[in-house]
Amino acid sequence: MNEERAVLVGAGETRHMAELGRLANTLGIEVTAVVEQGRRDGSGYLGRGKREELRELVREVEARFVIADDELTASQARVLEKACGVSVVDRTELIIRIFEAHARDAASRLEVELADLEYRLPRVKGKNPELSRLGGGGVTTRGPGEQQLEYDRRVIRERMATINRKLEEEKSGRAVRGTRLKEGGPPTVALVGYTNAGKTTILNALSGAGRSTKDRLFETLETTTRLVRGSGTHEGNGAARPDIVVTDTVGFIRKLPTQLVHSFASTLESARDADVKVLCADASSEELEEEISTVRQTLSETFAGQNGSAAGTTILCLNKIDLLSEGRIQELRRRFTDAVLISALAGCEALLEEIYTAIASERERMSVLIPHAEYAAASHLYGLAEIHAQRTTPTGVWMDVSLPRSASARYATYRIPHNTSPVRTELQEP
Numbered sequence: 054m055n056e057e058r059a060v061l062v063g064a065g066e067t068r069h070m071a072e073l074g075r076l077a078n079t080l081g082i083e084v085t086a087v088v089e090q091g092r093r094d095g096s097g098y099l100g101r102g103k104r105e106e107l108r109e110l111v112r113e114v115e116a117r118f119v120i121a122d123d124e125l126t127a128s129q130a131r132v133l134e135k136a137c138g139v140s141v142v143d144r145t146e147l148i149i150r151i152f153e154a155h156a157r158d159a160a161s162r163l164e165v166e167l168a169d170l171e172y173r174l175p176r177v178k179g180k181n182p183e184l185s186r187l188g189g190g191g192v193t194t195r196g197p198g199e200q201q202l203e204y205d206r207r208v209i210r211e212r213m214a215t216i217n218r219k220l221e222e223e224k225s226g227r228a229v230r231g232t233r234l235k236e237g238g239p240p241t242v243a244l245v246g247y248t249n250a251g252k253t254t255i256l257n258a259l260s261g262a263g264r265s266t267k268d269r270l271f272e273t274l275e276t277t278t279r280l281v282r283g284s285g286t287h288e289g290n291g292a293a294r295p296d297i298v299v300t301d302t303v304g305f306i307r308k309l310p311t312q313l314v315h316s317f318a319s320t321l322e323s324a325r326d327a328d329v330k331v332l333c334a335d336a337s338s339e340e341l342e343e344e345i346s347t348v349r350q351t352l353s354e355t356f357a358g359q360n361g362s363a364a365g366t367t368i369l370c371l372n373k374i375d376l377l378s379e380g381r382i383q384e385l386r387r388r389f390t391d392a393v394l395i396s397a398l399a400g401c402e403a404l405l406e407e408i409y410t411a412i413a414s415e416r417e418r419m420s421v422l423i424p425h426a427e428y429a430a431a432s433h434l435y436g437l438a439e440i441h442a443q444r445t446t447p448t449g450v451w452m453d454v455s456l457p458r459s460a461s462a463r464y465a466t467y468r469i470p471h472n473t474s475p476v477r478t479e480l481q482e483p
């Protein structure tokens with residue numbers, strides 16, 4: 054099996070070789086050695102001395118690839134390749150290949166292809182045929198003569214334009230479906246977090262869905278949405294729970310390739326608009342805090358400039374506590390006082406409890422009287438609020454509603470004191 058062996062190289066102050074190793078494993082590559090250096094060399098990523106060390110090592114362990122922990126420039130890759138005598142793959146290409154292997158629907162395939170083309174354009178080498186074979190990708194490389202490269206660049210740009218057009222079309226279709234789903238629908242919850250945190254496991258536990266969960270990075274690329282029934286999940290202590298819609302999303306990673314940011318943004322659209330975001334983290338990770346901040350930062354960057362980024366409440370959920378000692382659990386409780394600690398394998402009831410509390414506090418209950426002439430304002434409420442009761446009166450439509458706080462200011466002009474309602478007509482259960 055030594056044809057899939059690799060040596061990992063990392064240069065610079067912050068290196069994450071264990072994570073890089075897991076990324077490589079995800080594509081079936083076996084890591085046989087690691088070379089690290091505290092300073093990054095501008096021309097060859099590793100300094101001259103280290104490059105020589107690498108050459109020896111590659112020969113010794115019979116590696117087929119060298120994988121770098123950062124994105125390399127075309128010339129850095131060439132220098133390194135020449136020095137070590139085998140094919141060099143950088144972190145960006147590795148992640149793109151994983152996305153390519155895991156993309157299941159048409160839109161995510163297009164997004165990944167676009168990221169791949171964007172990555173290749175300044176490099177115009179073919180895809181690495183060895184790596185494509187492992188990841189299941191199709192296109193192979195061609196021998197590059199100058200004319201061939203010019204031609205390749207043009208083909209790449211044309212293909213990028215075509216994909217962008219297709220994605221635009223797809224996006225407008227999705228926007229229409231999205232509004233339909235949201236209008237008058239149940240409250241929405243999005244599971245976001247670092248890759249491998251256990252998001253899909255949590256979704257499965259909440260909804261009984263059977264989505265694939267694996268101990269691999271980027272197992273999930275597409276968002277999956279499931280209805281979690283309110284009734285039946287909660288027995289005994291009174292308060293009825295509404296249904297909620299829960300969405301599982303693509304995982305984040307540090308040093309996310311910029312070529313994939315667009316793909317993330319469109320996959321995360323449903324998360325942006327969710328009433329509640331659950332930020333899931335692997336409590337057993339040695340880099341828990343950094344992973345949480347990577348997620349927070351990626352979320353804010355991904356949604357920068359788009360409205361709605363600040364909408365909703367965020368719950369921090371520390372998962373996999375079954376892997377921790379009691380002492381460590383206590384320590385985490387002290388450090389993250391607002392977090393919910395769970396083991397998704399054992400059950401998500403504590404998380405569900407927090408979600409319902411967040412949903413309730415997200416909404417403000419009020420009575421409004423909307424004049425008949427302003428029918429549009431009333432009909433807009435159907436898509437926005439939970440309506441407890443309504444009645445048509447001679448002056449307008451009276452409603453008793455729970456509104457998201459973000460929208461309550463807009464309805465302030467219609468607001469009337471809560472107890473001056475006309476005779477209450479409770480709505481039938483929908």
Ligand SMILES: Nc1nc2c(ncn2[C@@H]2O[C@H](COP(=O)(O)OP(=O)(O)OP(=O)(O)O)[C@@H](O)[C@H]2O)c(=O)[nH]1
Nearest residue numbers: 248249250251252253254266271272273304373397
């Ligand atoms: N011990 C333990 N393992 C868990 C727990 N929750 C999830 N896992 C495991 O962690 C791994 C990753 O779980 P997933 O649910 O696929 O993680 P994810 O966040 O959806 O990962 P991506 O889709 O790759 O972003 C799987 O092997 C799960 O079985 C938990 O509470 N305890």
Ligand SMILES: [Mg+2]
Nearest residue numbers: 252253272273
């Ligand atoms: Mg997943």
